[in-house]
Amino acid sequence: QVQLQESGPGLVKPSQTLSLTCTVSGGSISSGSYYWSWIRQPAGKGLEWIGRIYTSGSTNYNPSLKSRVTISVDTSKNQFSLKLSSVTAADTAVYYCARGPRGSSSDYWGQGTLVTVSS
C-alpha cells in the first residue's frame, strides 16, 4: 500500500521560501496514471488545494498562489516537492501531500506537517 510522508522545516521566516518534500513509499511514483498534490489547512480552518504534478512534469496551480508556488518531482528519489516563496504568517498551516488517480480525487494522503511562518 502506498504511503506518503512530508518532510521539511517546521519554522520559516517571513519573506523566505517554504520548502517541503513528500516521499512516496510502497510503490513507484512513476507507475500508473497518478497525479501528486499539495493541500494545506490553517489551524481550525478548511482545506485549500495548492496544486498538483504528474511525473511528466505537467502542473496545475491554484491561481491564488500561482505566482509563488513551484511543484516539482524527482522520480529517481520517489519524491515530489513544494516551494512557496515570499511567505507570510498567512501561510502558516498544516501541509499535506497526496496522490490521486488521473481524473479522480486524492485517495492517499500523508499525515501532514505543520509549517509556522514567524520571525
Place this chain on the structure above:
Amino acid sequence: VIWMTQSPSLLSASTGDRVTISCRMSQGISSYLAWYQQKPGKAPELLIYAASTLQSGVPSRFSGSGSGTDFTLTISCLQSEDFATYYCQQYYSFPWTFGQGTKVEIK
C-alpha cells in the same frame, strides 16, 4: 472559480441517527465530487468519489448522491467513530476547491 456551499456547518446527532450533509456548487460539475472525513490531528480520508462511488474499505453506511450542482452525503446509521468533520471537494475545474466543512458532533 467554482464556489461551494456546504451545509450545515455543525450537525448535532446521536449514535444510530441518519444524517445528511449537503454541498451545492456555483456551477455544474457533472459528478466530479468527492467526500472526505477528517478527525482531529489526522489527514482527511476519502469516503466517496465520483459523487456516489464508495472508496474501497469504507463502510456501506456512507453513501453519496447528486450530480450537476447539488450533492448529498448520507450516513445511514451514525456510529461513534463517525463523529468527525466532513468536506466535499470538486475536481471538475481548476482550482479544485473544498467545502467549508461540516462538523458532526455528539448530541
